[in-house]
Amino acid sequence: MWNRVALVTCGMIIGWGLANYWTCAPQELGRHRYRLAIGVLLSAGMVVWMGWQAPVRGLAALVLVLLCALAAFAGRARQLSSSRMDLPASASAGASYRDTVVLLVAKAHPPRYQGPGHWAACLRGTDKPVRADKGWFSRPFQLSRIRQSYVSLGRPLPTALAVEAIVKHGETAVPPFPVLWAHPWAEPTPEIGLLTASMDGATRVLVQPVDLDPSELPPLQARLDKARTAVARTEVVWAANIQAGIWTDHAARAELQGLVRGRVPSQELTADTGQLDKVMDGVRAALAASADSAAQVTGSVPSPESASLSG
Numbered sequence: 001m002w003n004r005v006a007l008v009t010c011g012m013i014i015g016w017g018l019a020n021y022w023t024c025a026p027q028e029l030g031r032h033r034y035r036l037a038i039g040v041l042l043s044a045g046m047v048v049w050m051g052w053q054a055p056v057r058g059l060a061a062l063v064l065v066l067l068c069a070l071a072a073f074a075g076r077a078r079q080l081s082s083s084r085m086d087l088p089a090s091a092s093a094g095a096s097y098r099d100t101v102v103l104l105v106a107k108a109h110p111p112r113y114q115g116p117g118h119w120a121a122c123l124r125g126t127d128k129p130v131r132a133d134k135g136w137f138s139r140p141f142q143l144s145r146i147r148q149s150y151v152s153l154g155r156p157l158p159t160a161l162a163v164e165a166i167v168k169h170g171e172t173a174v175p176p177f178p179v180l181w182a183h184p185w186a187e188p189t190p191e192i193g194l195l196t197a198s199m200d201g202a203t204r205v206l207v208q209p210v211d212l213d214p215s216e217l218p219p220l221q222a223r224l225d226k227a228r229t230a231v232a233r234t235e236v237v238w239a240a241n242i243q244a245g246i247w248t249d250h251a252a253r254a255e256l257q258g259l260v261r262g263r264v265p266s267q268e269l270t271a272d273t274g275q276l277d278k279v280m281d282g283v284r285a286a287l288a289a290s291a292d293s294a295a296q297v298t299g300s301v302p303s304p305e306s307a308s309l310s311g
Contacts (some may be wrong), residue, residue, distance in 0.1 A: 007061050011068025013039030018069070018186055019076035022144035023116045026151070064068065074137060080116045081124060081136035101202040102170060102179045102283055103193045105220065106210040106247035108163045109255055111156035113147045120188035122256055149259040153232050157255050162246050162271040169280050177287065184209075189226040198231035205231075205272055206290055207284055208239045211247040236292075239286035244278045246271040 016035035024032050045064045049057015110118055120139055135142075156164065170179040182193035188206065197205050207224060209217060221238060228236055255308045 003046065003050065003061075004064070007043070007064045008068050010039050010043040010046060011065040012072040014043060014065070015069035015072025015074075016076050019073050019140045021078065022140040023080055023147075025115045026147065075138070077139050078136050080120050080143070081139050082120075082288055099202070100177060100204040100206055100287060101200075102177055102205045102287070103190060103197065103205050104163065104166060104179055104181050105190050105193075105207060105212065106159075106163070106181065107184060107212075107249065107252040108159035108181060108199065108247050109157050111164065113150040113301060116143050117187035119146055119181065119186075119256075121183075122252070123260075134273055145262055146259040149262050152262070157259075158271065159247055159251055159255060162276065165271070165276050166279060168285075169276070170283075173280075173284075184220055185310060190220060190224055194224060194227050194231060194234075194236065198234040200235055204235040204237060204290065206237045206239055206283075206286055208286060209241045210244055210279055210282075212241055213249070213277060214241070217241060237286075237290045239290075240282070242279055242282040244271075244275045244282075246275050246279070251299040253256040 014036065017032055019041055021029065021032040021036050047058050047061045047065065050061045109122075113119075116139070120143070121143060123135065123139060167179045167181070170177045180193045180197060182188050182190040184190070194205055196206075209220065212220070224236060224238075228234075
């Protein structure tokens with residue numbers, strides 16, 4: 001009885017560990033490689049020991065290990081496809097905000113591969129239910145290709161470079177203002193950005209969508225409205241959607257498909273100075289309008305309407 005339990009355990013270690021090894025961040029490869037090696041060595045030892053005098057028993061042990069590994073791999077792949085996220089303690093490297101934080105909501109991709117959270121949601125599609133995801137079993141394979149493509153590329157993607165440019169513009173502006181990036185539905189989500197800014201002491205968060213489809217704005221606003229219950233002391237201001245042609249559906253899809261196929265994204269997707277200036281002009285205008293609105297209500301008791309998201 002105990003040997004079957006040991007074989008099942010070894011199979012679970014192999015299947016679960018293989019999925020983690022293919023999808024983890026590069027800095028975690030060593031840990032998952034070690035766990036996977038332990039499962040393989042224990043399984044091999046059990047199969048050889050059981051089949052030394054009775055090959056049929058060894059074959060049956062091998063089949064049991066493989067079936068358990070397949071079941072564990074499928075379970076972990078399904079879990080990865082669900083893309084459940086944990087709230088980070090802080091995403092601002094210890095920064096302390098006292099005034100307004102700009103929450104840039106755009107369909108960019110991270111500058112580095114840091115795990116499956118962002119990519120599993122992007123591969124699944126826009127707010128697509130997990131149960132309707134028919135490609136969940138292949139997620140570990142695709143995530144492994146994406147991670148390897150990042151290593152081969154050796155630099156951030158064009159959409160990530162555009163986000164970094166906006167962040168630097170905010171740091172050098174007069175007066176300067178911090179910029180946090182959020183993806184409409186993938187990690188990091190706008191809810192995470194809102195909570196992060198509030199925990200870091202921001203008194204006002206300017207939500208600035210860029211290149212979003214008009215149909216995506218009402219659901220996004222409804223989600224942030226619900227998230228406001230956790231940041232009651234932080235004012236949330238909704239800015240107008242800017243169409244800059246940087247973080248378009250085409251750019252996001254082209255980068256994603258290129259990473260999955262192991263191809264370097266085209267340099268044509270790189271944002272030019274005019275597009276970045278258009279975003280910065282829109283952000284400055286929204287900040288000025290927000291400051292004027294705050295000045296008008298100084299000394300008065302805020303009403304529920306003034307604390308809600310304005311369309």
